[in-house]
Amino acid sequence: MSNLNIDSVKNRTFDAIVVGSGISGGWAAKELTGKGLHTLVLERGREVKHVVDYPTTMMQPWEFEHRNQIKKEVKDANPIVSKCYAFYEGTEQFFVKDAEHPYVQEKPFDWIRGYQTGGKSLLWARQTQRWSEYDFDGPARDGFAVDWPIRYADIAPWYSYVEKFAGISGNKDGLASLPDGEFLPPHEMNCVEKYFSQSVAKNYSDRHIIMGRAAHLTKPKQIHLDQGRATCQHRTICERGCPYGGYFSSNASTLPWAAKTGKMTLRPDSVVHSIIYDEKKGKATGVRVVDANTKEMIEYYARIIFVNAAALNTNLILLNSTSNRFQNGLGNDSGLLGKYVAFHNYRATINAEYEGYLDNATDGRRPNSPYIPRFRNVFKQETDFLRGYASGFSADRYSHDDRSGLGEDLKKGILNPKLNNVWSVGSHMMGETIPKESNFVALDKTLVDPWGIPQLKISVDYDDNDVKMTKDFFEQLTEMYTKAGFKNIRTNDSNRTPGLDIHEMGGVRMGKDPKTSLLNKWNALHSCKNVFVTDGASMTSTSTQNPSLTYMAFTARSVDYAVKEMKKGNL
Ligand SMILES: Cc1cc2nc3c(=O)[nH]c(=O)nc-3n(C[C@H](O)[C@H](O)[C@H](O)COP(=O)(O)OP(=O)(O)OC[C@H]3O[C@@H](n4cnc5c(N)ncnc54)[C@H](O)[C@@H]3O)c2cc1C
Numbered sequence: 089m090s091n092l093n094i095d096s097v098k099n100r101t102f103d104a105i106v107v108g109s110g111i112s113g114g115w116a117a118k119e120l121t122g123k124g125l126h127t128l129v130l131e132r133g134r135e136v137k138h139v140v141d142y143p144t145t146m147m148q149p150w151e152f153e154h155r156n157q158i159k160k161e162v163k164d165a166n167p168i169v170s171k172c173y174a175f176y177e178g179t180e181q182f183f184v185k186d187a188e189h190p191y192v193q194e195k196p197f198d199w200i201r202g203y204q205t206g207g208k209s210l211l212w213a214r215q216t217q218r219w220s221e222y223d224f225d226g227p228a229r230d231g232f233a234v235d236w237p238i239r240y241a242d243i244a245p246w247y248s249y250v251e252k253f254a255g256i257s258g259n260k261d262g263l264a265s266l267p268d269g270e271f272l273p274p275h276e277m278n279c280v281e282k283y284f285s286q287s288v289a290k291n292y293s294d295r296h297i298i299m300g301r302a303a304h305l306t307k308p309k310q311i312h313l314d315q316g317r318a319t320c321q322h323r324t325i326c327e328r329g330c331p332y333g334g335y336f337s338s339n340a341s342t343l344p345w346a347a348k349t350g351k352m353t354l355r356p357d358s359v360v361h362s363i364i365y366d367e368k369k370g371k372a373t374g375v376r377v378v379d380a381n382t383k384e385m386i387e388y389y390a391r392i393i394f395v396n397a398a399a400l401n402t403n404l405i406l407l408n409s410t411s412n413r414f415q416n417g418l419g420n421d422s423g424l425l426g427k428y429v430a431f432h433n434y435r436a437t438i439n440a441e442y443e444g445y446l447d448n449a450t451d452g453r454r455p456n457s458p459y460i461p462r463f464r465n466v467f468k469q470e471t472d473f474l475r476g477y478a479s480g481f482s483a484d485r486y487s488h489d490d491r492s493g494l495g496e497d498l499k500k501g502i503l504n505p506k507l508n509n510v511w512s513v514g515s516h517m518m519g520e521t522i523p524k525e526s527n528f529v530a531l532d533k534t535l536v537d538p539w540g541i542p543q544l545k546i547s548v549d550y551d552d553n554d555v556k557m558t559k560d561f562f563e564q565l566t567e568m569y570t571k572a573g574f575k576n577i578r579t580n581d582s583n584r585t586p587g588l589d590i591h592e593m594g595g596v597r598m599g600k601d602p603k604t605s606l607l608n609k610w611n612a613l614h615s616c617k618n619v620f621v622t623d624g625a626s627m628t629s630t631s632t633q634n635p636s637l638t639y640m641a642f643t644a645r646s647v648d649y650a651v652k653e654m655k656k657g658n659l
C-alpha cells in the first residue's frame with residue numbers, strides 16, 4: 089500500500105490528502121478513492137497491516153511472558169496509558185507510550201492515543217449508537233454552546249450508508265432517543281439482563297434496557313465478505329487486532345477497500361506538521377510533513393485536504409498552521425480554535441448483586457453488553473442539570489476456584505470452579521459534558537515534541553453540571569436496581585480525570601455563524617473551504633452516545649459534498 093518513492097513536486101501532488109488513517113481517516117480514504125480521486129493518506133505512526141501485524145491475536149494466556157499483564161517497569165514509565173482498561177501485554181504495541189509523545193497537562197487529562205495505520209480503530213470497544221434529533225437539537229434548545237448547522241434528518245441517510253458497509257449488530261428497538269439503524273442480528277442478553285429489562289419496562293414508561301449496537305459481523309452480508317471479513321467468533325480479544333475482520337477497523341475494512349481502487353497512496357511514519365495556505369489562491373495547497381524516522385520536512389500538495397488526526401491532534405495541526413492571513417491557526421478568524429473542547433463523563437459506576445436465577449449461569453463470551461439509552465431531559469428539561477447520560481448494564485454469574493491446599497487438592501480446586509451464590513450486576517455512566525470556552529487546548533509556547541512540533545497544552549475539567557449529573561445517575565440507577573430486587577447496591581465516583589473516556593471532541597466546532605464556529609455544515613473551514621475536518625474536533629456538542637459512528641457518517645457526507653464541489657470547479 090505504501091509508495092515511498094516520491095521525490096518530485098509532481099509525484100508529491102495528489103487530488104486529495106487525508107491526515108490520519110484511523111476511523112474517520114479510513115472512511116475519508118475509502119470515499120475519496122471510491123469517487124476516483126488519487127488520495128494520499130498520511131499517517132504518523134508505523135504501518136500495521138491487517139492480520140500479519142497482529143502478533144498477539146492467536147496467543148493463549150500462558151504464552152505471554154508476563155501472563156498478559158503489563159510489567160511494573162512499563163506501568164511505572166507510562167502512568168497515563170496504564171490507566172486504560174484495554175492496555176495489557178497483548179495490546180501494548182498499539183498504544184502510545186506517555187514519554188514518547190509528551191503533552192502539557194495544564195489540568196490533569198489522560199490522553200489515550202493509538203499512532204499506527206488504523207489509529208484507535210484497532211482498539212475501540214465498537215459500540216455504535218446513532219445520535220438522535222434530541223442530540224442535534226440540544227444546544228439550541230438548552231442554550232449552551234452554539235446551534236448545530238444540521239439536524240438528525242441531514243445525517244440519517246449517511247448513518248445508513250456507513251452502517252451497511254461497516255456491519256453493525258443490533259435490535260430495532262423503536263426508541264425516539266436512539267434511532268434504529270441498518271442492523272445485522274443482535275447479540276443476546278442473558279437471563280438476568282432480560283429480567284432487568286422486563287423489570288424496567290414494568291416500572292417506567294421512559295426507560296429501556298436494550299442490547300448495545302456494536303460493529304461486529306454477527307451474520308456478514310456480501311459487502312462484508314467482499315472486504316475479506318468473516319463472522320465474529322466471540323473471542324472478545326478484539327483489541328489485539330482481529331484476523332477474521334469480525335469487528336470494524338480501518339485495517340480490515342476501509343483501507344483495504346481504498347487500496348483496491350489503486351488510487352490510494354498510504355504513507356506511514358509521516359507526522360503532519362501543518363497545512364500550507366496560499367494567500368493568493370485563498371486556499372490550502374498542501375501539507376508539511378516531518379518524516380518520523382529521518383526528521384526530514386517534506387511537502388505534499390492536493391486540491392482538498394481532510395484532517396482526521398483524531399480530535400485533539402486535529403486541533404494541534406490547525407493551531408500550528410500559521411500564515412500571514414491566519415496568524416493564530418488556520419481558519420481561526422473567530423479566535424475560537426481549540427476552545428469548547430468537551431468529553432464524556434465516565435467517572436461513575438454502580439454495582440449490586442441478584443439472588444434470583446441461581447439455576448442459571450453465564451458461559452462463553454460476548455463482545456458486547458446491554459445499553460440503557462439516555463432518559464433524562466430528552467423531551468423536556470426536567471432536572472437541575474443540562475442534558476443526560478446513557479449507561480451500560482451487564483450481569484454475570486462469576487465462578488471462583490479454591491486455591492487452598494497443595495498437590496492433588498490444589499489441582500482439584502482449580503479444575504472444579506464453583507459458581508458464586510449470587511449474580512453480579514453493574515452499570516457505568518456515560519454522561520454528556522457541556523462544551524465551554526474555558527475547556528480548551530492550545531500550543532505550548534516553549535515545549536516541542538521530538539519532531540520539532542509544539543506540544544499540545546490541554547486544559548479541560550469537569551464542572552458543576554457533571555457533579556449534579558453524577559448524583560442523579562446514582563439516585564436513578566439505585567432506584568431502578570432496587571425495584572428489580574438487586575441487593576448490596578454500591579455506588580462509586582472514581583473522580584477520574586477527563587480523557588479516559590477516549591471520546592474527546594470539539595475545538596473546531598461546526599456552526600452556522602463564522603463568528604462563533606470554525607466549520608460550516610459540510611465540515612469545511614468557513615474561511616478556507618478546501619480544508620475539511622470530520623473527526624471529533626468538529627463536534628458542536630457531545631451527546632451521550634459513543635461518537636465514532638457519527639464521525640464515519642459525517643466523513644462520508646462531507647466527502648460526497650467536497651467531490652461534487654470539486655467537479656463543479658468550486659474547490
Ligand atoms: C479502548 C478504547 C475503547 C473505545 N471504545 C469506543 C466505542 O465503543 N465506541 C466509539 O464510538 N468509540 C470508542 N473509542 C473511541 C474511538 O476509538 C475514537 O472515537 C475513534 O478512533 C476516532 O477516530 P479518528 O479517526 O478521529 O481517530 P483515530 O482512530 O485515533 O485515528 C487518528 C489517526 O491520526 C493519526 N495522526 C495523529 N496525528 C497525526 C499527524 N500529525 N500526522 C499524521 N497522522 C496523525 C494517528 O496516528 C491515528 O492513526 C474507544 C477508544 C479506545 C482507545
Ligand code: SF4
Pocket residue numbers: 304319320321322323324325326327329330331332333334335455
Ligand atoms: S470477538 Fe469477534 S471481532 Fe473480537 S476478536 Fe473475536 S472474532 Fe474478532
